[in-house]
Amino acid sequence: MKYIKYGSMAFSRYLGMCILIIIQLATVTIALNISIGSFNSRNMLYAPYKDILSKEGYFIIFDMVEGEETIDGEPVMIHGGDVFKERFEKLKGDVDYAEICTLNDTLVSCKTDPPKITVVDDRIYDKLCMPLSKGNYSSAVITLNSSLAPGDVIKIGSTEVKISGMLTDNTYIPTMNEYDIDMDCRSFYEKFKSDDVQFDQQMAAMGEAKTERTPVLLVPLSALKNESNIIYGNDFKLLFYNTPPTEEIREYNDRILNEMPNSSITLEELNRRSGIYARENIVKTLPIIICLGTIAMFGILCCTCIMIARSTKANAVYYISGATLGDCITINAFTILIIEAICAALTTAVLATVRLTGMDTKLGMVVFKNNWLVTVGVFGAMFVISAIVSAVTFKSRDPKQLLAQQGL
Amino acid sequence: MTYTYIKRAVERRPCLYVLLIIMEILSLIFVFFVAGIIYRSYTVFESAKSDERRFDVYFENQQAEDPKDILANAIDSKTYVDNLPKLIDFITNELGYHIELLSANAFYDMDGETYSIAISDFSNINEKGKIRYNYPNGYNDEHNNINNSRFNYKIGDSVNIGGKELVIDEIYKAEVSPTGFFIKYAGDAPDDAIIDKFLFQLKEKPTYNAAEAIKKKINELFKMPESISLPEGLELLDEQLNRSQMVVSVIMILFAAFNCSLFYHYIYITNSETLRIFRICGATSGKCRRLYFTEILLHGVISLASAYLLYEHLLKKAAIKFFPGIEPIYTPKTYGFIAVTYILLSLLVMFFCMSRFVDRPIAQKD
Numbered sequence: 001m002k003y004i005k006y007g008s009m010a011f012s013r014y015l016g017m018c019i020l021i022i023i024q025l026a027t028v029t030i031a032l033n034i035s036i037g038s039f040n041s042r043n044m045l046y047a048p049y050k051d052i053l054s055k056e057g058y059f060i061i062f063d064m065v066e067g068e069e070t071i072d073g074e075p076v077m078i079h080g081g082d083v084f085k086e087r088f089e090k091l092k093g094d095v096d097y098a099e100i101c102t103l104n105d106t107l108v109s110c111k112t113d114p115p116k117i118t119v120v121d122d123r124i125y126d127k128l129c130m131p132l133s134k135g136n137y138s139s140a141v142i143t144l145n146s147s148l149a150p151g152d153v154i155k156i157g158s159t160e161v162k163i164s165g166m167l168t169d170n171t172y173i174p175t176m177n178e179y180d181i182d183m184d185c186r187s188f189y190e191k192f193k194s195d196d197v198q199f200d201q202q203m204a205a206m207g208e209a210k211t212e213r214t215p216v217l218l219v220p221l222s223a224l225k226n227e228s229n230i231i232y233g234n235d236f237k238l239l240f241y242n243t244p245p246t247e248e249i250r251e252y253n254d255r256i257l258n259e260m261p262n263s264s265i266t267l268e269e270l271n272r273r274s275g276i277y278a279r280e281n282i283v284k285t286l287p288i289i290i291c292l293g294t295i296a297m298f299g300i301l302c303c304t305c306i307m308i309a310r311s312t313k314a315n316a317v318y319y320i321s322g323a324t325l326g327d328c329i330t331i332n333a334f335t336i337l338i339i340e341a342i343c344a345a346l347t348t349a350v351l352a353t354v355r356l357t358g359m360d361t362k363l364g365m366v367v368f369k370n371n372w373l374v375t376v377g378v379f380g381a382m383f384v385i386s387a388i389v390s391a392v393t394f395k396s397r398d399p400k401q402l403l404a405q406q407g408l
Numbered sequence: 409m410t411y412t413y414i415k416r417a418v419e420r421r422p423c424l425y426v427l428l429i430i431m432e433i434l435s436l437i438f439v440f441f442v443a444g445i446i447y448r449s450y451t452v453f454e455s456a457k458s459d460e461r462r463f464d465v466y467f468e469n470q471q472a473e474d475p476k477d478i479l480a481n482a483i484d485s486k487t488y489v490d491n492l493p494k495l496i497d498f499i500t501n502e503l504g505y506h507i508e509l510l511s512a513n514a515f516y517d518m519d520g521e522t523y524s525i526a527i528s529d530f531s532n533i534n535e536k537g538k539i540r541y542n543y544p545n546g547y548n549d550e551h552n553n554i555n556n557s558r559f560n561y562k563i564g565d566s567v568n569i570g571g572k573e574l575v576i577d578e579i580y581k582a583e584v585s586p587t588g589f590f591i592k593y594a595g596d597a598p599d600d601a602i603i604d605k606f607l608f609q610l611k612e613k614p615t616y617n618a619a620e621a622i623k624k625k626i627n628e629l630f631k632m633p634e635s636i637s638l639p640e641g642l643e644l645l646d647e648q649l650n651r652s653q654m655v656v657s658v659i660m661i662l663f664a665a666f667n668c669s670l671f672y673h674y675i676y677i678t679n680s681e682t683l684r685i686f687r688i689c690g691a692t693s694g695k696c697r698r699l700y701f702t703e704i705l706l707h708g709v710i711s712l713a714s715a716y717l718l719y720e721h722l723l724k725k726a727a728i729k730f731f732p733g734i735e736p737i738y739t740p741k742t743y744g745f746i747a748v749t750y751i752l753l754s755l756l757v758m759f760f761c762m763s764r765f766v767d768r769p770i771a772q773k774d
Contacts, residue, residue, distance in 0.1 A: 017670070024663055182457040276455040284449035287731075288656060291438035295663045298431050302670035309674060 003327075006318070007334025014307050018339055021303045024296040025343045025382065029375055030350050032289050036374055037351075037365025039282040044366055045172060046185045046278040048127040049238075052098055053185070053271035057240030061179045063261040080260050081235040090256050093249040094242040098123055099234045100176040100188075103156065107230050110154040112147045115215040117156060119231055120174050125220040130172055131366060135165030139223060144169045145194030146215030154217065157227040161219055169194055170361050173216050176236035179263060185274035192216065240267060281364075297382065300336075304386045308332060308393045315394075325394060332390045333383070340379045347375060414703055417682065421675065425707075428671045432711035433718065435664035439746055440719045441727055443657055444734030452733035456613035461508070463619075464637040465626055468604040479602060481634050485514055485527065486599040488606065491629040493530065498625050503618050505610045512606035516598055518569065524588030525569075527597045527606075535592035539567065540578040542588055570598020614639060658749060665753035668711075672704060673761045683766070693766045697759075700766070704758050708751050716743060 011018055062080025069076045081099075088097065098121035108114035120128070128137055135141070135150035140161050142148055152163050172189040180187070194213055224231060245253070257264075308315075315328045351367060354360050360367075418425050453460075467482040492510075499505050510529040515522055526542075528535075541561050561567070565576045569589065574596055576589075591597050614622070619638045626636055676683070686696055720738070728735055 020666060024666075027659070027663075184455075273455050280454065284445070287445045288442050291442050292660055292663070295435050295438060295660060295667060298435065299663060299667040299670060302667055302674060306670060306674045 003330050003334045006331040007338055010307060010311055010331065010335040011338045017303055017306065021300055022339055022342050024299050026346045028289065028293045028296045029343060029347045029378060031292065032374060032378065033347060033351055033371050034363060034365055035282055035285040035289055036371050037367055040366040040368045041364045042278045042281065044129050045189055046274045047129055048124045049185050049188060052123060052238050052240055053267050053274060055240040055267060056244055057267045058264040059267060059270055060237050060239055060262050060264040062235050065260055079235050084237065087256055087260060091253045093245040093253065095253060096240060096242055098238045099236065100174050101231055101234045103230065107157050108154065110148065115142060115146055115217040118173060118216055118218050119221050119224060120218055122220045122222045124174060131168050132165045133168045137165055139164040140217055140219045141165040141167055142217045143167050143192055143215045145213060156224060157230045159224055159227055161223050176234055179236065183265065184270065184277045186277065300382055300386055301389050304390050305393050307335060308390055329391050329394055333387050336383055336386045340383060344379065413699055424675055429707065429711055431671060432668050433715045436711060436715035436750065437719050437723060439657060439660050439664060442660055443742055444727060444737050445731060446656055447737035448731055448734045451615045453613040458609055460613050460639050462607060462609045462639055463622065464605065464607045465633050466605045466635045467633050469634050479604060482602045482604050483630060484599065485597040485601040485603055488512055488603045489594050489597050492594060495625060495629055499622060503621065505612055505614060507608055508611045509609040512603050514601035514603045516569065516601040525601055526590040527594055528592050530594045532592045537574055537596060538577040538592050539574045540580050540590040541576045542580050542590060570600060572596055661746065661749045662753055665750055666757050669754060669757040669761050672758060696766050697762060700762055701755060704754055708754050712747050712750065
């Protein structure tokens with residue numbers, strides 16, 4: 001306790017200087033957290049698809065194809081995704097596919113209006129990391145605008161699915177219904193907000209009376225393994241090879257796939273663009289923050305030296321009163337700790353304000369564990385360096401010498 | 409007096425002064441580097457969508473209702489083909505960008521019919537004399553033959569366009585583009601076709617200034633088209649760049665100046681006997697303050713000059729190697745802005761730090 005007391009006394013003695021140091025350190029940590037938050041926000045969209053996109057393959061969209069049925073002699077056009085399974089069985093090599101489908105709500109029964117069911121491939125679902133307001137991702141998660149809550153059970157076909165988590169209001173829903181030549185991982189999501197003004201306007205333009213978004217339930221495909229008859233294929237697929245194919249297999253499979261009209265983009269290109277998107281902000285801001293942090297570090301070191309130089313007389317008094325040199329160094333370390341604690345409180349307050357006012361969405365940031373880890377790491381490094389500098393400075397300004405100079 | 413004081417002060421505590429100069433130089437080098445990084449973050453893009461890289465140049469008046477007025481400003485393909493190499497040269501050699509796609513849209517009257525012609529650039533020299541025939545979806549029969557008498561062409565057919573015999577080597581089912589020919593080598597374009605628009609897409613997202621320079625060049629070469637649509641979002645980026653550069657640079661300079669002033673402060677408070685001697689010998693507090701300011705100014709100038717020389721001649725090359733695209737920011741104007749801001753802020757911060765210290769009574773103990 002006595003160290004905290006004397007550390008606080010030193011802090012209040014050099015309040016002006018300490019405040020300026022707090023401003024510098026807080027600027028660095030807030031900037032660092034915004035930068036990491038921005039990286040998290042982007043990486044959150046990339047991470048679930050990263051493993052699949054790292055493999056060889058295509059993101060492919062199948063056009064409509066002629067079905068076997070006819071009306072007035074004209075063949076009925078059907079979705080390419082519906083006939084894909086037959087073609088897929090003909091493919092050679094260690095090939096697989098992942099997709100995200102939407103189920104017809106007539107197959108869903110629950111105590112309230114049925115939510116829209118989005119069935120997500122397990123390899124993607126298991127890595128989803130959009131922030132949750134409650135619960136976890138263990139079985140199925142629902143959007144915040146639903147009256148259903150974690151723990152509720154919903155019946156899909158003949159299978160009961162227990163809701164395990166609830167997403168935050170402003171979130172992303174995995175989807176696969178967009179293809180363009182410039183696409184990256186962002187195209188695998190749609191933004192979801194219960195009071196989405198644009199959505200309302202679109203609905204109104206389409207003459208729909210409904211102006212509120214239907215809640216969405218995200219279910220892993222494995223939870224509906226007994227319901228394969230109700231899950232129809234999507235026209236969009238992530239087709240990939242688990243092990244790299246031979247040239248012969250690749251050519252054969254490409255030929256089979258191209259028998260169905262399609263447009264595709266290679267996973268390599270998609271992965272490259274998604275990686276650039278995820279890293280873009282952090283690559284741009286990190287060098288700036290490192291430079292800013294180094295300059296702030298100079299300030300903290302100067303501040304430590306000045307405080308020690310100015311408090312030599314106080315230290316000499318402590319020394320006379322029986323304190324050791326180690327005690328004096330510890331008192332100074334506590335002063336630095338107080339500065340860092342105030343910085344940590346300021347950083348937390350700013351981040352909490354950003355979160356509570358909804359600014360995080362505008363800034364495009366998501367706070368994960370890595371924010372805290374990096375912040376603690378920065379504070380730790382600052383503390384260790386300043387403790388070393390203070391110990392060295394103390395040794396060069398021995399209280400005994402000062403007392404002798406003062407004739408004591 | 410100033411010289412004697414500085415000489416003596418440096419001789420007494422050389423290590424501290426060396427540390428101070430190193431700290432100042434490092435801080436200024438960081439400021440120079442960060443200025444380049446901020447510039448790069450708004451001007452160099454690893455990946456940009458196609459509409460952020462595309463220029464559309466219209467010669468047709470899209471507002472006009474009378475067909476004559478619509479194409480009143482259109483140019484002939486000879487003007488286009490003659491000036492195209494100059495535009496390509498300007499973009500690639502003078503501005504350093506790469507053209508990914510270039511195509512012009514023209515109308516050409518042939519055998520009483522008006523055909524739409526797309527003209528590529530000069531890069532397809534191997535495709536000289538070859539054209540692709542585009543036909544609209546719905547005109548083909550079950551054997552993929554074009555079953556419309558008006559568009560009755562097949563691969564290998566020779567077509568005379570503007571006096572040049574061009575061979576159809578490809579037939580393309582065009583879902584959206586109009587029926588006509590795609591001339592693969594710009595030199596094969598007929599002289600008297602009417603160009604209503606052309607577009608090109610760069611491989612890299614251009615800066616606002618580069619896009620403006622390209623626009624100016626197009627106006628100069630193609631007698632002021634009706635409108636030129638620049639890549640999306642550039643104006644906004646330019647504003648953000650100016651704002652960020654200014655704010656971050658000033659914050660960093662402020663931090664650097666403050667920290668260096670703190671260091672001076674440390675030197676002075678550990679060396680207060682000298683000040684007392686000056687004051688006892690008759691120096692006023694104003695004189696002492698001027699002395700210290702001169703010292704700070706001198707150190708600042710030395711540090712600035714050293715940082716500039718080190719960065720400009722040694723570190724800039726390495727920075728450019730790791731962060732290509734930062735070099736345009738390093739102009740005398742940028743260095744001047746940093747230098748003036750640094751000196752002014754150092755003096756300002758030091759003024760506040762020094763005032764209490766210098767004005768203290770001589771007899772007061774530390």
